[in-house]
Amino acid sequence: MVEDAATLEHVERPAPNRPVGPWRAGWRRLRRDPWSLSALGAVTLIVLLGLFGGAIVSRLVGHNGTRQFAYAANSNLRPGRPVDADRRACAAPIDAYGILHAPPKGSPTTFLVFGADGPLGRDELIRVLDGVRARHSRSAAGRCSSRC
Numbered sequence: 001m002v003e004d005a006a007t008l009e010h011v012e013r014p015a016p017n018r019p020v021g022p023w024r025a026g027w028r029r030l031r032r033d034p035w036s037l038s039a040l041g042a043v044t045l046i047v048l049l050g051l052f053g054g055a056i057v058s059r060l061v062g063h064n065g066t067r068q069f070a071y072a073a074n075s076n077l078r079p080g081r082p083v084d085a086d087r088r089a090c091a092a093p094i095d096a097y098g099i100l101h102a103p104p105k106g107s108p109t110t111f112l113v114f115g116a117d118g119p120l121g122r123d124e125l126i127r128v129l130d131g132v133r134a135r136h137s138r139s140a141a142g143r144c145s146s147r148c
Helices: 002-010 022-032 034-061 124-147
Strands: 084-088 109-112
Touching (some): 034 124
């Protein structure tokens, strides 16, 4: 019995529980729920796409959201289909009567993922991503001005 008491005195006792702050408690709770983690990932993806998506897509496709593609609309001036790669990226030959002629043979094509925005033929994907960035910047400015 004496030996048992001696060994118990040398056993390390766990440190007393430290209080957990609200951020640590919230993060622990968030990590336990897979749906919350996926929602956090989706919001993070939307914010990152809004900040950097327009510039990345512009670099990948080789044009920005303000460039007009005359051949992105059909003869009725309706926008082209989404995910259509056969959109001519050349200067549109228009005659004196305003009639758009067929594109020259061998003219370069571009890729419009979301399609075009009507008769102007601007890239919708880049315009959507640029709009998200503008929306984020306005909401951040509003939050900053309301707290100051």
